[in-house]
Amino acid sequence: MHDNSQFEVIIIGGSYAGLSAAMTLGRSLKKVLVIDSGKPCNRFTPHAHNFITQDGKKPAEISALARQQVAQYDTVSFHNDLATQGAKTEYGFEIQTNLGQTFTAQKLLFATGIKDILPDIDGFTECWGKTVIHCPYCHGYEVRGRKTGIFVNDESAVDFYKIISNWTDSIIILTNGKATFDQAELQEREILVMENTVTYLEHEEGSLKKIVLDSGQTHALDALYFRPPFVQHCAIPQQLGCTINESGHIEVDDFQKTSLPGVFAAGDCTTPFRSLAIASAQGNKAAAMLNHELIMGEHA
Ligand SMILES: Cc1cc2nc3c(=O)[nH]c(=O)nc-3n(C[C@H](O)[C@H](O)[C@H](O)COP(=O)(O)OP(=O)(O)OC[C@H]3O[C@@H](n4cnc5c(N)ncnc54)[C@H](O)[C@@H]3O)c2cc1C
The missing domain is CATH 3.50.50.60 (FAD/NAD(P)-binding domain)
Structure with a gap:
């Protein structure tokens, strides 16, 4: 038995x-x-x-x-x-x-x-895995050529930008606070680095529409990369x-x-x-x- x-x-x-x-x-x-x-x-x-x-x-x-x-x-x-x-x-x-x-x-x-571990920002969890994505090999093809943000604030930002630029040339960097890395290379490429705090992600059932910053500024986005x-x-x-x-x-x-x-x-x-x-x-x-x-x- x-x-x-x-x-x-x-x-x-x-x-x-x-x-x-x-x-x-x-x-x-x-x-x-x-x-x-x-x-x-x-x-x-x-x-x-x-x-x-x-x-x-x-x-x-x-x-x-x-x-x-x-x-x-x-x-x-x-x-x-x-x-x-x-x-x-x-x-x-x-x-x-x-x-x-x-x-x-x-x-x-x-x-x-x-x-x-996702940041405590309204809309982030709802969009996670749908339009807030961690990996271009998993989901990058589906958002190729789209308006894309990268949520990052460390030395990996420049490499992250270069990798994602394989899939789209419409990229902004969101540091969600003062940038802590050298931005020279991104500035040379005229990549927008937004240092404001992100207040919330506006979305429809996880489909990202725009990010809203504490300054009141908004920026239309279809996808946001984030390595949690x-x-x-x-x-x-x-x-x-x-x-x-x-x-x-x-x-x-x-x-x-x-x-x-x-x-x-x-x-x-x-x-x-x-x-x-x-x-x-x-x-x-x-x-x-x-x-x-x-x-x-x-x-x-
Ligand atoms: C949002 C998202 C989207 C992704 N999309 C893709 C994609 O499109 N293509 C791709 O190739 N990869 C994708 N990945 C990556 C892929 O999902 C992971 O690499 C894969 O799931 C890892 O498999 P795993 O078995 O190691 O862990 P998991 O799939 O995470 O499974 C771990 C399992 O262990 C169980 N477990 C944990 N602790 C305990 C415990 N103490 N007792 C009992 N059970 C326990 C959990 O409940 C879970 O079922 C994605 C990842 C994420 C986060």
Whole structure:
């Protein structure tokens, strides 16, 4: 009889990285539990792009299909819940959840993503993922040639401007306060840098119309780029002692191993290169390495 609380691998986070890993491990006949709290970072965007075979689909459609495909492997179980605590045990790891469940496994994979921190400006959250966007590879094509702002106030502003100018030549920079970087190169290119505080974003159901500044000035815009600061979505890796690097990501090696033996991580929680393709690829690789360790009998 199966023990429904003991697994070879617990995957925390059942989105693109986690489901991709679950498929590889399921196909490797491993007894796996996927614990997921159902809050992927791209849930605000109506359409996902730049993921081959899925271009333009709704994110929830892509992950529902992924989950359906993974569910066909009967060694994989799902638990919809929030993992709240993790501990090292004699034989591996123990995970506790919000609903009071305790699960154990020989190995862990964190595919828990990150939480974006948006500024407290009216309209920002409503437009996030629709016309306030973080990545030109995901959404730049859809707003090519349109009136575009970049919300940035650090040394990355000039490079950010150059990258976005690949998609549009109508660009202004919004620093939302006194600019803290050298503007010489932008001035040479006659790029408008607006240093006023942004009061709100005027929009219709997330479709940006204009930004309104504290001076009362307005500026019509169709799109606004913003690379948000973030926190790890899940605190357990850090609690367990996994190294978090300077950029705030879980440190992993080329095989997605964290600094803690037996603990792997994949997807957005490990890298600034945020994409469905990269998250899926990392989950796939982590799972192959986890399977390898299990076969070779490498203990945590
Ligand atoms: C607004 C937006 C739009 C984007 N658009 C695109 C696009 O068009 N194309 C593209 O390629 N990429 C896009 N991306 C990037 C892409 O969405 C991410 O790279 C991808 O979602 C990362 O997958 P992941 O599995 O690492 O993390 P996520 O998809 O964020 O999933 C993490 C999962 O872990 C779960 N979780 C976290 N902590 C716990 C816990 N303690 N217990 C249980 N579960 C937990 C969460 O609920 C979530 O389901 C976009 C990102 C954003 C923010």
